[in-house]
Amino acid sequence: MMELYHNDLSICAQKVRLALAEKGLAFESRHLDLKIGESHSPDYLKLNPKGVVPTLVDRGRPIGESTIINEYLDEAYPEHPLRPADLLERTDMRRWVMLTDTGLSGACGLVSFAIAFRHEYTMAPTWKAPEKRAARAVLIEKGLEHPGAPQAVLAYDQFLSDLARQLDQSPWIAGRSFSLAEAALIPYVRRLEDMALAWMWEEAKDRASITRWYAACKARPGFRGISDWAPQALHALMKEKGLEARPRMEELLRAARAPS
Ligand SMILES: N[C@@H](CCC(=O)N[C@@H](CS)C(=O)NCC(=O)O)C(=O)O
Structure with missing residues (x-):
């Protein structure tokens, strides 16, 4: 299953969760507490060198940047498309x-x-x-x-x-x-x-x-x-x-x- 490193209130994470929910895609939640700096831990920086959420891990590969993640999701999982056909x-x-x-x-x-x-x-x-x-x-x-x-x-x-x-x-x-x-x-x-x-x-x-x-x-x-x-x-x-x-x-x- 996909893993999503995210935070409950992060706007960029909300953006990806919205796309996942709209497409009916399940994910393993890896929730990070940003106010104590969990996105800057050495392990997380290996996945996302900028130390920010969200990061999606799919097919064993980390993907950062919410805009890119959402485009990826829509291409990789074409059911319930979120990019207009026109x-x-x-x-x-x-x-x-x-x-x-x-x-x-x-x-x-x-x-x-x-x-x-x-x-x-x-x-x-x-x-x-x-x-x-x-x-x-x-x-x-x-x-x-x-x-x-x-x-x-x-x-x-x-x-x-x-x-x-x-x-x-x-x-x-x-x-x-x-x-x-x-x-x-x-x-x-x-x-x-x-x-x-x-x-x-x-x-x-x-x-x-x-x-x-x-x-x-x-x-x-x-x-x-x-x-x-x-x-x-x-x-x-x-x-x-x-x-x-x-x-x-x-x-x-x-x-x-x-x-x-
Ligand atoms: N351009 C990035 C921005 C990500 C970003 O700035 N995330 C913020 C939360 S919305 C964050 O993780 N901040 C933690 C920090 O800077 O310590 C994206 O769209 O994914």
């Missing part, structure tokens, strides 16, 4: 998946940490890279007052605008079918919901298509890749801190949207 829809799918590796992932990490995780995480002893330790220390201290927060909030907000516009035109992100674009992007919407920030689309008239789409996503088998792994205690903290953060988030959004 070439242009498939191209669209890849463009949307790319968003996660070109800014959205960093924005999500900063916003999540600034609002919620900084209240839970302490410095992992195995975070050896000095620049990483220093960056985390500033985020833990400053939260949404971090100098990178306005840019990260703006990027997340822009993503929601783009997503809503796309979903005004088609039922799913890449056209007529649920695809790897959903697997890649649902976790980013879910993260906002986990932090009680669903008002960012639910209270915006021009983002109603996200509400419709997200309800349809939740009804899919793939969603279990997130919901089956939801850590209850951390969720309570994320919600509490997200509710507290709403006024500051609204201020940052007003500033980000104001014409310069």
Whole structure:
């Protein structure tokens, strides 16, 4: 059976679990605790030299990078295809998946940490890279007052605008079918919901298509890749801190949207 090295709340791991669940593929779970640095153990670094999750081990070979893992899964296990048959829809799918590796992932990490995780995480002893330790220390201290927060909030907000516009035109992100674009992007919407920030689309008239789409996503088998792994205690903290953060988030959004 395939093995998946992952973490319950990791966005990149959620993305792969979503694809696995949607395709009905079972896996042996190898859950790593990122806050104590388990992804930096010498044994794990042999599988994933970057020390990050997820890593899939299939046919005796480790595969890293969530985008590559999902493409691999869909090629290796063609039942319940997650890449549109239409070439242009498939191209669209890849463009949307790319968003996660070109800014959205960093924005999500900063916003999540600034609002919620900084209240839970302490410095992992195995975070050896000095620049990483220093960056985390500033985020833990400053939260949404971090100098990178306005840019990260703006990027997340822009993503929601783009997503809503796309979903005004088609039922799913890449056209007529649920695809790897959903697997890649649902976790980013879910993260906002986990932090009680669903008002960012639910209270915006021009983002109603996200509400419709997200309800349809939740009804899919793939969603279990997130919901089956939801850590209850951390969720309570994320919600509490997200509710507290709403006024500051609204201020940052007003500033980000104001014409310069
Ligand atoms: N580009 C990679 C990013 C993986 C990544 O950054 N994973 C994070 C969790 S979402 C991680 O393992 N962080 C642990 C650490 O940096 O110590 C992918 O898509 O798989």
